[in-house]
Amino acid sequence: MKLDTKSLIAGILMSLLAAACSSESGDESKNGKKQQATSDVTFYFGARVIPGDGSPVIEDATFIVSNGKFTAVGKKGEVTPPKGSGRIDLTGRTLTPVFFNLQAQPGLSNGPSYGPKNYGRESVIADLDRYAYYGIMGVLTGGTDDGDLAMQIRDEQRQGKVNGARLYTSGRGIVARGGGPAGLGNIPISVATAGDARKAVSELAEKKVDAIKLWIDDDNGKGAKLKSDVYGAAIDEAHKRNLKIVAEVFELADAKDLVKAGIDGFVSSIRDRDVDDQLVSAMKEKNVFLAPALTTAEAKFEYADKPSWLGEQTMREVYPAQLSAYLADQVTMNKFKRNPELGALRQQYATAMKNLKKMADGGVRIALGTNSGSPDTYPGYFELREMISMVEAGMQPMDVIKAATSVPAAFLGNNDHGVIAVGKVADFLAMPNSPLDKMTNIKDVGSLYLKGAEVERSSMIQNISINVP
Known part of the structure; x- marks a missing residue:
């Protein structure tokens, strides 16, 4: 059986374009609306930032992204929003580099x-x-x-x-x-x-x-x-x-x-x-x-015994339930047991x-x-x-x-990524729960930002084909 889940590359490009054009405010995020940068310079505030290089977590962080790169990163009060900049409220989110x-x-x-x-x-x-x-x-x-x-x-x-x-x-x-x-x-x-x-x-x-x-x-x-x-x-x-x-x-x-x-x-x-x-x-x-x-x-x-994670929501978002059912089937389990x-x-x-x-x-x-x-x-x-x-x-x-x-x-010699720091490309994840509190929280990726603009993650996996017995 063939199931469709597809990559709409155009969808990603459109979402990035929309990020540059959206005018939604930081307050609107609290009402469930998606926030996007309103200009080439955007001020972000309220997040817990895990820099990625082992340096201490920045609580209630503030940072600026200009033309897709971090230009300032600090604690609350250490970074001043530029005049005319867009603002995005990330309160309650934990940020990591991609x-x-x-x-x-x-x-x-x-x-x-x-x-x-x-x-x-x-x-x-x-x-x-x-x-x-x-x-x-x-x-x-x-x-x-x-x-x-x-x-x-x-x-x-x-x-x-x-x-x-x-x-x-x-x-x-x-x-x-x-x-x-x-x-x-x-x-x-x-x-x-x-x-x-x-x-x-x-x-x-x-x-x-x-x-x-x-x-x-x-x-x-x-x-x-x-x-x-x-x-x-x-x-x-x-x-x-x-x-x-x-x-x-x-x-x-x-x-x-x-x-x-x-x-x-x-x-x-x-x-x-x-x-x-x-x-x-x-x-x-x-x-x-x-x-x-x-x-x-x-x-x-591990498939000799049904793994506890098999078929959980995070997996099903990309891999169909039929695949989990196949891996949990007694015939498959017996193959591993033998x-x-x-x-x-x-x-x-x-x-x-x-x-x-x-x-x-x-x-x-x-x-x-x-x-x-x-x-x-x-x-x-x-x-x-x-x-x-x-x-x-x-x-x-x-x-x-x-x-x-x-x-x-x-x-990999990628000097533009790996750390949330000044001069790096602003590609990061904004998670609803911190993996530092419990590593299983990593399964809820939350939001993906590329060059400071939120990307619609679901557009990446629409209509991708996978065969399931």
Whole structure:
């Protein structure tokens, strides 16, 4: 059965245009009317602001947006509204910068179906719209881009021709010959020697990818994995070409060797055993980040029992109830229950949670990365679930917000986003409830503002197609 939920790009543009033309006042918001900027300079007041860089919350904040950027940010009384400026009352709202995800697989999933057969322009853009709906306005693909399509969409976005979450691409990921993740067909680049690895990185660099992705994870001993001289060559070549390089990893020993070789970050959790102080110290010293992708590890077993979140309102806003019903069906549950590795997968997830806390407590830089779009994970919605899981692992909510905003934006070289501060683009979320009080409040995204103008989020997801059994 095919259900329509569609991306009206024109709707987003129209709402942005309306934002510049609306004359609704701050007082009208209390009567349920949507507020919009009334001029190129707008004064906002009353909100609780979480800056995103770990600095203290600004209570009862005031700020000015001029021509789409923050020009002043401060406490009540510290910022004076310019003469003739528009005014927007955000009393009762909690503001965060928009979110960024360093591990995503847009375009590969269609309901329960996963793989290259689903990949195409329409499916990639649909997922970018789903990410944007949930406030994730930038994603780095995880080496799962088929051909040059992702580069084309990225470049069209920079030209203002395509909306949705800002796309960053790592092109085709690099795997050991005879290894790599299941389900991706010929998308990954298979290499056997250091020379092969350098050639692969060079070809990707010529296509102007935004980063390089390696798969070191050998699926818990089931397949070939890159040898140290091969991934060492890939890391060296990437850095020579001023490209950052990340890896999926499973084993602690591999993680240690990758840090020594100069990897810039891990986009999966170490799950074979507890991490030790040696790795934590090395990652902190070399500023290697961890994007744990907890929800992807969890998705390998969690449908054996109906998850408590399945079918909740936040999910149904984008993903139809029929999809939740399929995942909760006894046939689907039994398929997961029959997996002989079910117990091991549960233990690996528990290890990942424990390791995240140790690494965060030890000062390792943590970033949001989910691998959403992989089997049984859902773009946009799973980023919110990931942040909740990070708190459940033991991270502080303020640190999770930082991990989802300033840390990934900085890694991507996006100096215009990541923090609510003077000089940054005024892209932010205005939530009705604070995630600092309870991280599950993150599920109510509230309002999305781009360049200081509120966007009609629902227009992003109208008539997007998804297949449900």
